[in-house]
Amino acid sequence: xxxxxxxxxxxxxxxxxxxxxxxxxxxxxxxxxxxxxxxxxxxxxxxxxxxxxxxxxxxxxxxxxxxxxxxxxxxxxxxxxxxxxxxxxxxxxxxxxxxxxxxxxxxxxxxxxxxxxxxxxxxxxxxxxxxxxxxxxxxxxxxxxxxxxxxxxxxxxxxxxxxxxxxxxxxxxxxxxxxxxxxxxxxxxxxxxxxxxxxxxxxxxxxxxxxx
Numbered sequence: 001x002x003x004x005x006x007x008x009x010x011x012x013x014x015x016x017x018x019x020x021x022x023x024x025x026x027x028x029x030x031x032x033x034x035x036x037x038x039x040x041x042x043x044x045x046x047x048x049x050x051x052x053x054x055x056x057x058x059x060x061x062x063x064x065x066x067x068x069x070x071x072x073x074x075x076x077x078x079x080x081x082x083x084x085x086x087x088x089x090x091x092x093x094x095x096x097x098x099x100x101x102x103x104x105x106x107x108x109x110x111x112x113x114x115x116x117x118x119x120x121x122x123x124x125x126x127x128x129x130x131x132x133x134x135x136x137x138x139x140x141x142x143x144x145x146x147x148x149x150x151x152x153x154x155x156x157x158x159x160x161x162x163x164x165x166x167x168x169x170x171x172x173x174x175x176x177x178x179x180x181x182x183x184x185x186x187x188x189x190x191x192x193x194x195x196x197x198x199x200x201x202x203x204x205x206x207x208x209x210x211x212x
């Protein structure tokens with residue numbers, strides 16, 4: 001699915017990965033928000049059913065990475081090959097974004113990603129930390145301070161890899177918020193409106209600095 005800006009020229013492209021792998025109302029809302037800042041936004045469906053860290057399979061991870069890279073190639077072709085491309089993924093989709101950061105993209109944003117795969121096979125696919133160490137795109141990695149699903153040692157491990165990278169990477173941890181602080185879905189007690197607003201401002205600034 002492709003969402004174009006309503007007004008003005010297209011500044012570049014963004015591949016937005018659905019956080020549960022399926023295209024839903026929340027991801028479409030985010031896609032329109034990104035498009036409103038001047039980007040053409042591609043939203044690939046990574047699975048036919050909702051996926052979480054607890055039930056994802058190795059095949060779904062591999063297929064998700066392939067789908068993210070294919071969406072980038074298609075979007076680049078649609079934009080005539082002259083525009084830079086960014087990628088955004090949260091939660092498990094953030095993990096896919098880390099795994100896809102080694103090619104195709106010019107900037108990558110991950111929000112509360114799972115840093116270690118629950119299923120892995122080094123022959124089929126490497127762990128995110130191994131991929132990130134060789135990423136061609138600068139990465140912005142954002143976390144919540146009291147995220148109960150991403151261990152703090154994993155956050156620190158990713159921060160170290162990014163700090164050692166020659167790319168112009170960034171990390172930021174929002175104080176006092178959890179895994180779903182940015183997710184304005186009904187019934188989400190972790191949602192923090194101020195945090196969500198700041199996150200989108202941070203993403204806009206990162207893309208403005210890395211993609212022009």
